[in-house]
Amino acid sequence: MYRLLIRPILFKFDPEKVHHFTFSLIRFLHKIPFVGSLINSYYEVKSLKLEREVFGLKFKNPVGLAAGFDKDAKLYQELSNFGFGFIEIGTLTPKPQEGNPKKRLFRLQEDSAIINRMGFNNGGVEEAIIRLKKNNGVLIGGNIGKNKITPNEEAVNDYVICFEALFDYVDYFVVNVSSPNTPNLRELQEKEPLKALLNTLQNLNLKKNKPKPILLKIAPDLTNEQLLDIIEIVNETKIAGVIASNTTISREGLESANKSEMGGLSGKPLTNRSTEVIRFLSEKSNKSFPIIGVGGIHCAKDALEKLDAGASLIQLYTGFIYEGPKLIKEINKALLKKSSV
Ligand SMILES: Cc1cc2nc3c(=O)[nH]c(=O)nc-3n(C[C@H](O)[C@H](O)[C@H](O)COP(=O)(O)O)c2cc1C
Numbered sequence: 001m002y003r004l005l006i007r008p009i010l011f012k013f014d015p016e017k018v019h020h021f022t023f024s025l026i027r028f029l030h031k032i033p034f035v036g037s038l039i040n041s042y043y044e045v046k047s048l049k050l051e052r053e054v055f056g057l058k059f060k061n062p063v064g065l066a067a068g069f070d071k072d073a074k075l076y077q078e079l080s081n082f083g084f085g086f087i088e089i090g091t092l093t094p095k096p097q098e099g100n101p102k103k104r105l106f107r108l109q110e111d112s113a114i115i116n117r118m119g120f121n122n123g124g125v126e127e128a129i130i131r132l133k134k135n136n137g138v139l140i141g142g143n144i145g146k147n148k149i150t151p152n153e154e155a156v157n158d159y160v161i162c163f164e165a166l167f168d169y170v171d172y173f174v175v176n177v178s179s180p181n182t183p184n185l186r187e188l189q190e191k192e193p194l195k196a197l198l199n200t201l202q203n204l205n206l207k208k209n210k211p212k213p214i215l216l217k218i219a220p221d222l223t224n225e226q227l228l229d230i231i232e233i234v235n236e237t238k239i240a241g242v243i244a245s246n247t248t249i250s251r252e253g254l255e256s257a258n259k260s261e262m263g264g265l266s267g268k269p270l271t272n273r274s275t276e277v278i279r280f281l282s283e284k285s286n287k288s289f290p291i292i293g294v295g296g297i298h299c300a301k302d303a304l305e306k307l308d309a310g311a312s313l314i315q316l317y318t319g320f321i322y323e324g325p326k327l328i329k330e331i332n333k334a335l336l337k338k339s340s341v
Helices: 002-010 015-031 035-043 076-080 125-132 152-166 185-189 191-206 224-237 268-284 300-309 318-323 326-339
Strands: 052-054 057-059 063-065 086-092 105-108 113-116 140-144 172-176 214-218 241-244 264-267 291-294 313-316
Touching: 002 015, 002 318, 015 035, 015 076, 015 105, 035 326, 063 326, 076 086, 086 125, 086 172, 113 268, 113 318, 125 152, 140 152, 152 172, 152 185, 152 191, 172 191, 185 191, 191 214, 191 224, 214 224, 224 241, 224 268, 241 268, 264 268, 264 318, 268 291, 268 300, 291 300, 300 313, 300 326, 313 318, 313 326, 318 326
Parallel strands: 063 086, 063 313, 086 140, 140 172, 172 214, 214 241, 241 291, 291 313
Antiparallel strands: 052 057, 105 113, 113 264
């Protein structure tokens, strides 16, 4: 129904407006009695066989919503009814910021892809916390970044502010240094600044009563040499794991008219590269840390490939837009089928 009826209508309109419209629609539907539980009973695949324990957390299934969709933690409760095992909010920055000028989100339909240059538009960490206080049991990842106006030399402070503020309200943290849409952000992926950033956060973390898993989200455009550095840094700083990957700056093999827009590319053109990164990290690290696999998952096969390559959990964004919420159910059903053969 989504691909045949809903998507063709939604895809006639501006992508960012559709995003806000869909949020309002989902919220409105959930105000009608029983609709939330109806959605949940249709989409959620419930089985003990889908449960995963990763970095000390218990996930009801391994399919999550990737960062950027619910940046401000406005809809995580309702979105979890579509069967996600966990929801990652953010990227949040200490202060609210507008992000880049519109238009900044583009569909590449011929390529089943999206280019975005949103630029961390968000209402700031404090505003998100007000909403997270109402969380009724959804497993939440908190993806954190720096404000655009903060120079890289002071970036650590921004991550610390977000980390401390969110600590009581999220289950795991993601340090985002891999968005291509904040000028110079990806320079923080260089060995020395990255070590300093992760060590600072991990030291604060270890002082807490119950430390929380900290993950690093990386770009798919890193070279093998840089990926080996990432393995070294993860092992040295003893953070919990890696999310591979963010959007790419590559434009290889694209056919759509919008292909030259600036920003990060997500969706099908990213499928193989992000799986390759997962496999490389998993093999070269001897599986010494968990990986969340994300990038171009548009069908159950794509998800299984990422898990086979070494991911412990997976996340969706662009596939959710193109294939609709049924994709979550399809992946979980395929996983169940696989576990029973
Ligand atoms: C419109 C849009 C906004 C995004 N915003 C963020 C973000 O704020 N933080 C982040 O870590 N990743 C962000 N991402 C990246 C996704 O979380 C994901 O890593 C990437 O899109 C690859 O997965 P996909 O091919 O399933 O979309 C965004 C992606 C899109 C399409």
